[in-house]
Amino acid sequence: SFQKPEDAIKYRRAGFTVLASHFGALGAMANGRAPFDAAAAARHAxxxxxxxxxxxxxxxxxxxxxxxxxxPQVWTEQAKFKAGAEKMQDAVGKLxxxxxxxxxxxxxAAFGPAAQTCKACHDAYRKD
Ligand code: ASC
Structure with missing residues (x-):
């Protein structure tokens, strides 16, 4: 639990920042923009x-x-938002x-579908 709303916001943003960093590093390998390093890929995964x-x-x-x-739809469509999160967790699990x-x-083969689950929630639940 969090002491104040701002702490919860910071927590989730920190998580997404870490996720994006490692997802980006894996994506660079998947897209051929970085050499494939199997050990590094496993750590990112x-x-x-x-x-x-x-x-x-x-x-x-x-x-x-x-x-x-x-x-605001995050809070008014909680079941849908949760389903989107679970889709992402499933896709990155497969990745x-x-x-x-x-x-x-x-x-x-697994990277594109995982990236699509990120994008789906950003399109639906993130401003701009
Ligand atoms: C990333 C990242 C995202 C997703 C998204 C996929 O690397 O930071 O938010 O992929 O761009 O479309």
């Missing part, structure tokens, strides 16, 4: 799978105002299995 579960605890009631780009398998082609 571990962080991504763990951190994918964290930020959603920060969307507490009353944290819709402040330094946030979260759309992690692929990345940890050490096979670049499998990682490439």
């Amino acid at each position: 571990d962080v991504i799978s763990l951190v994918s579960h964290l930020p959603f605890a920060g969307f507490v009631p009353g944290s819709d105002k402040g330094e946030t780009r979260a759309d 992690a299995v692929a990345a940890k398998g050490g096979n670049l082609d499998a990682m490439k």
Whole structure:
């Protein structure tokens, strides 16, 4: 739990920042913008799978105002928002299995669908 709404906002934003950093690093390998490093990919995949579960605890009631780009629909469509989060967690879980398998082609195949789950929630629930 959080002492004040701003703490919840900071927590979830920190989580998304970490997620984006590791997702971006894995994506660079999946898209051929960085050389494939199987050990690094496996480490990124571990962080991504763990951190994918964290930020959603920060969307507490009353944290819709402040330094946030979260759309009010996050709180009025909680079941849909949760379903989107779970889709993402499932997709990055599959990406992690692929990345940890050490096979670049499998990682490439799993990356696009995972990125799409990020985008779906941003389109629906993030301002701008
Ligand atoms: C990223 C990142 C996102 C997603 C999204 C996918 O690397 O930071 O938010 O991928 O851009 O469309």
